Amino acid sequence: MPELPEVETVVRSVRAHLLGKRIVIAKFTSRWVTPGSRKKLAERLAGRLIESVGRRGKFILIGLDQGTLTVHLGMTGKLLVAGTVDTHTHGVFTLDDGVLLYHDPRQFGSIEWSPGGSPRVARLGPEPLEVTFEEFRVRLRRKARVKALLLNQSFLAGVGNIYADESLFAAGIHPLASAASLSRVRAERLYTAVRGILAHAIELGGSSISDYVNAEGERGWFQVEHRVYGREGEPCVNCGGAVRKILVAQRGTHFCPRCQRR
């Protein structure tokens, strides 16, 4: 669930606590979050200085004096600058001043170190808030349903299920529409919708639909503005018809059949 706006919010809330700090000891406990040798990873990180904290797509990039620590929150991951260690705490970074905890009940997230940046990050498409319309449109020319393409991180980095549904509704485009056959005008509507919604969600600190919180444990408020996501059967805010839910790319997909055309 943490998508671009939530990850951006985490990055912003964690940055001041990490910059210039040194990792004294690190400890990991999940074979899913940290595949491979957890001990070697911990040894790799001990003594490292944190020089930068950034984001690329849904990945959190922590630049060290040696290599990069790349964190993905998966579905239920949280980075916290305070709190207690429990059974779901799968990463503990003891800093020379403070602590950083990685908490992830479902363990869909990941923590990895790499000397020159993660290859997973290298495969990402452009940032939605930086991509030009011309590049966006060229990238749309693929044989896929538009919703599936929005979820594809090599097409565009950072859009997940919630913001894909919200963007398609705002653009009036059916999730099953063929991406390649969107007219220029409709492609432009989608481009504008994705960017506007992501920017607005960042302003509101992201969406807290389940248990998402930023690094200080604060909730986001964009869920209040969701117009289709999680509103199956409820009236469309635009036409009053029932919001429908179907499965696209194995993801729950919410849309208004009257307001969103193929």
Place this chain on the structure above:
DNA sequence: AGTTCCCTGAGG
């Protein structure tokens, strides 16, 4: 390009 699978809390 579509399907399956990893995991666990929440809800039926």
Place this chain on the structure above:
DNA sequence: CCTCAGGGAACT
């Protein structure tokens, strides 16, 4: 009890 939620990698 059982099913569902979903990001992304591996598979078909």
